[in-house]
Amino acid sequence: MSMLTGAVLLASTVLGSGTVRAAPLTSSPSPPTASASASSPSPGVPAEFGGDWHDPLTAAPPVTKPHTRSCRVTLAEAQFRDFTPYRGSYVPPDGCGDHWSKVVLRLDGKVRGRQFDRLGHVQVGGVEIFRTSTPEPSPDGIEWSVEKDVTRYSATFRSAQDVEMLIGNVVDDTYTGVIDVKVTLTFYAGEAAGVPDRVLTLDRGPQGTTLTTPRNSERVVAEVYATGSGGGCEEYWYLTVPSAAPYSCRAGDGPYREVQVEVDGRPAGIAAPFPTVWTGGLGNPFLWYVVPGPRAFDIKPIEYDLTPFAGLFNDGRAHRVEVSVVGVPEGQSGWSTPVDVLVWQDPGKAVVGGGLLAHDAGELTDSATYTPGAEHRVDTTGGHRLTVAGYLDTSHGRVRTTVTRTLANTSAHRWTDGESVDGLDASWTDDESVTVDGRRTSLTTRISRTYTMNGTTTLGADDRLRTVLTLGDRADAVTRRDGRLVSWSRLDDTYAGDATFIVGVPRDQRHAVGTTSERYRSYGPDGCYDRRLATAQGVLTENRRRC
Structure with missing residues (x-):
């Protein structure tokens, strides 16, 4: 060292x-x-x-x-204290069809206290749609958000799927920051060209x-x-x-x-x-x-x-x-x-x-x-x-x-x-x-x-x-x-x-x-x-x- x-x-x-x-x-x-x-x-x-x-x-x-009709689905909402992944389920949105002009992922996070930077991912049906890292917090706490265009994964979103999210974390007497996140998908009605x-x-x-x-x-x-x-x-x-x-x-x-x-x-x-x-x-x-x-x-x-x-x-x-x-x-x-x-x-x-x-x-x-x-x-x-x-x-x-x-x-x-x-x-x-x-x-x-x-x-x-x-x-x-x-x-x-x-x-x-x-x-x-x-x-x- x-x-x-x-x-x-x-x-x-x-x-x-x-x-x-x-x-x-x-x-x-x-x-x-x-x-x-x-x-x-x-x-x-x-x-x-x-x-x-x-x-x-x-x-x-x-x-x-x-500027079209939109529908929002919550993919994950969790507090990460250790290396236990969040597991949930995804159901396609009701009211926006099964083809979309755009699909936008949004992560909203907050953490306070003392913590490392951490790596995280979101998978839908085994498909990795998002990978991220987290900021380090202040004692009073911080909030942040990230958006990503995930339209290219539309084929995965057309059917019900398992969801896995993980931000590996350690919380103890020294590192006190619990990472609190919510991840949503917003679907915009219409048709996107060139989607796989x-x-x-x-x-x-x-x-x-x-x-x-x-x-x-x-x-x-x-x-x-x-x-x-x-x-x-x-x-x-x-x-x-x-x-x-x-x-x-x-x-x-x-x-x-x-x-x-x-x-x-x-x-x-x-x-x-x-x-x-x-x-x-x-x-x-x-x-x-x-x-x-x-x-x-x-x-x-x-x-x-x-x-x-x-x-x-x-x-x-x-x-x-x-x-x-x-x-x-x-x-x-x-x-x-x-x-x-x-x-x-x-x-x-x-x-x-x-x-x-x-x-x-x-x-x-x-x-x-x-x-x-x-x-x-x-x-x-x-x-x-x-x-x-x-x-x-x-x-x-x-x-x-x-x-x-x-x-x-x-x-x-x-x-x-x-x-x-x-x-x-x-x-x-x-x-x-x-x-x-x-x-x-x-x-x-x-x-x-x-x-x-x-x-x-x-x-x-x-x-x-x-x-x-x-x-x-x-x-x-x-x-x-x-x-x-x-x-x-x-x-x-x-x-x-x-x-x-x-x-x-x-x-x-x-x-x-x-x-x-x-x-x-x-x-x-x-x-x-x-x-x-x-x-x-x-x-x-x-x-x-x-x-």
Whole structure:
């Protein structure tokens, strides 16, 4: 255990910070634009954190809702004190039909006292429809809410189903926060275009996990809710170093991770995991009390277009589908990878034949170089490329689908002896191209994703711990039909934080200060969304919309 992690752990465990699952941040030091430890408070902003703060919120846009008749169903209402899941039942709504223009999930939560951040999920009929994490509370209590468009799971919602929800928690004399949540679905009357006909889960048996699809499947997309968690080093996989380096989180060859899907033993999809930082992350809870990092409340699944394999799936047999996280040392746990499979069927044929045309799994590169010194350093470069093509003889002719995905990761991790200074400058790119060639037309969609993390944690001689951090979640998407632009979108979600407190002392002696901000911008043919949040010492100082 590093000196920095040990200090934060001691303060958390003995004195009741909400952050026991702390690991040092790694990144190349970069001076903040505004120092939380030196800036003057604005009017109405206290000089330091008190015992309460603004309820958590994010800059992400709310789900747009149609102006149609709606019906609401409660999926779960529970108080989580331990690791006992809530189990209930779902019945389709009465009065809104069995097809909907939109289905919106909403979680409303509250917690007070002292508690860790916790991971949670909601499953309906075994289908994972939502994965989330929780904020850490103030002594007086906080409330928060999350919305998600879950229209794509409409096929599951059309019949009665079992419901399971779990937010694993521990409540005792020290950690007193009971997590109280209510989850609802609101159904809006109408018809949504392009909704999958079936939503499947993998079957588990002696041969592993398998998938059996309808024999007329013409599009197959897998969703993987991949999360590194559990409090060990895989929660901070982007900070791990090769086993030869003197660092508290050593894991095999270093920090390169790749979430890979295999069909019958061959790679069928590759993706870069998003470097989520939970609300107890990086040893400094004052970064996350009001504004969480990107995706922390709404954990997005990784999508894999498996349509090139649809001809194989359509033979009516069970095919082995497995998910693995490349880079995790053998036998080490820490990743959860539940899978949903979305299937679109050909209404004009009972059986759609086809086959695989091309499969090119390039060589995976993963180099992590350790350089010792007064400032230790690990430089990592990794990447992979996969191209798969297949065809289907549908009721509207032969259709060929080609999927290409290219991954790249670079990071520079620097730290001093004892990890009292610990910094990371890292980026991940995940570029995907899907081309569908039919008898008369060709449609190509290209998505370029970029994730970034840059920050430094420093523990000074005065036991003041300071973390300066920026996180980025960006994506550009373009769709062309026969070479002509038909749609485009751009997303830029950026978080920045700078927080300082004294470790190893009671809560009222920490003299914590911190500024955080998030700016979420999205653009497309229908307009733009631009919202910026800013906080100081737990007070919301800016909530501005520019579009």
